[in-house]
Amino acid sequence: MASTEDTIAVRISKELADRIISGAIEPGSRLRQDHVAEEFNTSHVPVREAFRRLEAQGLAISEPRRGVRVASFDLGEVREVAEMRAALEVLALRHAAPHLTASILGQAEEATKAGDKSHDVRSWEEANRTFHRLILAPCNMPRLLATIDDLHAASARFLFAAWRSEWETRTDQDHRAILSALRQGNTESAAATLGRHVQWIGQKPVKTASGRTRDAFAIVG
Amino acid sequence: MASTEDTIAVRISKELADRIISGAIEPGSRLRQDHVAEEFNTSHVPVREAFRRLEAQGLAISEPRRGVRVASFDLGEVREVAEMRAALEVLALRHAAPHLTASILGQAEEATKAGDKSHDVRSWEEANRTFHRLILAPCNMPRLLATIDDLHAASARFLFAAWRSEWETRTDQDHRAILSALRQGNTESAAATLGRHVQWIGQKPVKTASGRTRDAFAIVG
DNA sequence: AACTCAAAAATTATCTATAATTTGACGCCA
DNA sequence: TGGCGTCAAATTATAGATAATTTTTGAGTT
Numbered sequence: 001m002a003s004t005e006d007t008i009a010v011r012i013s014k015e016l017a018d019r020i021i022s023g024a025i026e027p028g029s030r031l032r033q034d035h036v037a038e039e040f041n042t043s044h045v046p047v048r049e050a051f052r053r054l055e056a057q058g059l060a061i062s063e064p065r066r067g068v069r070v071a072s073f074d075l076g077e078v079r080e081v082a083e084m085r086a087a088l089e090v091l092a093l094r095h096a097a098p099h100l101t102a103s104i105l106g107q108a109e110e111a112t113k114a115g116d117k118s119h120d121v122r123s124w125e126e127a128n129r130t131f132h133r134l135i136l137a138p139c140n141m142p143r144l145l146a147t148i149d150d151l152h153a154a155s156a157r158f159l160f161a162a163w164r165s166e167w168e169t170r171t172d173q174d175h176r177a178i179l180s181a182l183r184q185g186n187t188e189s190a191a192a193t194l195g196r197h198v199q200w201i202g203q204k205p206v207k208t209a210s211g212r213t214r215d216a217f218a219i220v221g
Numbered sequence: 222m223a224s225t226e227d228t229i230a231v232r233i234s235k236e237l238a239d240r241i242i243s244g245a246i247e248p249g250s251r252l253r254q255d256h257v258a259e260e261f262n263t264s265h266v267p268v269r270e271a272f273r274r275l276e277a278q279g280l281a282i283s284e285p286r287r288g289v290r291v292a293s294f295d296l297g298e299v300r301e302v303a304e305m306r307a308a309l310e311v312l313a314l315r316h317a318a319p320h321l322t323a324s325i326l327g328q329a330e331e332a333t334k335a336g337d338k339s340h341d342v343r344s345w346e347e348a349n350r351t352f353h354r355l356i357l358a359p360c361n362m363p364r365l366l367a368t369i370d371d372l373h374a375a376s377a378r379f380l381f382a383a384w385r386s387e388w389e390t391r392t393d394q395d396h397r398a399i400l401s402a403l404r405q406g407n408t409e410s411a412a413a414t415l416g417r418h419v420q421w422i423g424q425k426p427v428k429t430a431s432g433r434t435r436d437a438f439a440i441v442g
Numbered sequence: 443a444a445c446t447c448a449a450a451a452a453t454t455a456t457c458t459a460t461a462a463t464t465t466g467a468c469g470c471c472a
Numbered sequence: 473t474g475g476c477g478t479c480a481a482a483t484t485a486t487a488g489a490t491a492a493t494t495t496t497t498g499a500g501t502t
Binding site: 006007009010045048049052053055056058064065077080081083084087088090091141142143144147 | 362
């Protein structure tokens with residue numbers, strides 16, 4: 001996955017991003033440049049550059065002279081990301097719709113089926129992300145797609161924090177409705193469904209470190 | 222402006238961002254780390270970090286082992302930024318509206334007047350940006366506001382590229398309509414006007430390096 | 443003149459070393 | 473016991489040195 005063409009800084013940032021998203025590193029915990037450098041067998045110079053990338057993606061927060069920590073999040077940020085995704089994915093879909101082919105819609109349907117069959121969060125998330133990317137990519141707006149990608153990374157993080165292990169299979173009616181509307185050339189209906197779809201925030205009781213249960217929230221679309 | 226608390230990398234990235242936005246550095250031109258380091262009397266380590274920040278803002282493009290260049294742009298990207306701004310600023314305004322006070326709206330009106338009186342692009346742009354920031358900031362959505370800020374930086378760049386020097390004063394009816402709707406508590410009307418407003422793309426003939434004239438485009442709201 | 447191709451120069455990426463700052467522990471004293 | 477200052481250890485930030493890569497130059501060839 002980490003192509004050898006990538007610079008070390010990019011490799012490190014991808015690996016750390018993965019750990020942050022999967023929850024392997026706790027929100028709020030410090031990222032110490034020397035420790036990371038040692039783990040990756042490099043000096044801290046590329047590590048610092050990796051930190052800047054994580055910062056830009058909103059996965060880490062850096063305070064001058066006080067180091068970098070994994071970004072924390074709360075229900076407010078989950079809502080914020082959901083609404084930004086709704087606004088931007090609807091925009092992307094409107095532009096992508098005219099360029100969607102039967103082949104792309106077919107692949108999107110496969111992704112939906114894969115998601116429905118998933119027994120764990122990680123594979124569901126991957127299938128879901130594939131679906132969204134497939135129907136939005138043809139909008140041909142690189143800046144928009146890059147921003148949406150960052151939002152998806154944030155979404156995945158919220159999701160894994162709430163559904164660390166358990167996952168119930170369920171058939172995604174929204175995805176099917178979107179595909180059906182797109183096949184009929186009804187872009188506005190597809191966009192409206194998509195906008196609602198990504199704002200659906202799931203709720204789930206999780207156990208905290210202190211043994212108590214509280215509700216966790218995540219975007220489930 | 223460049224606070225001494227900032228790390229050197231931040232100071233450099235702010236200064237370079239300013240130059241790129243103002244057009245002092247040509248799109249496509251290379252940013253050489255040693256030269257920048259020498260100019261700022263530092264080593265190239267903070268320079269490289271500054272480059273990563275510019276990359277994240279979409280102001281520079283980095284190719285591994287081949288250096289960093291100032292990002293180019295075309296009409297397509299101007300449209301893209303305009304549409305993203307429309308989608309996100311409308312979202313921000315909907316959330317900000319309930320928190321807008323008479324004082325904020327007063328300041329926004331002052332900013333509009335300052336813009337109307339501006340005889341040069343730079344001061345118009347600053348007043349315009351102030352207006353937008355004032356009415357959107359109370360949405361209290363930091364990620365959304367940060368994204369909008371980056372889009373404003375891109376907008377400013379397009380604007381300065383097209384209207385390098387000449388500027389005609391004009392009264393901004395849209396801003397007044399938005400303020401009036403907000404004062405009446407009519408959020409949806411204000412949002413609709415704002416959405417149209419930031420998608421208005423101005424067109425202006427400019428002289429190219431080769432002496433010919435072509436049309437330049439920029440967001441004028 | 444145009445076209446290799448190799449060597450030199452310039453530039454990027456990384457490593458090692460040092461300075462500056464923050465964190466944390468310890469002991470002191472009210 | 474609890475707050476406070478001081479010093480040591482850890483950590484961040486920058487500088488200087490080196491390795492690896494790309495770009496440029498230019499001689500030699502067709």
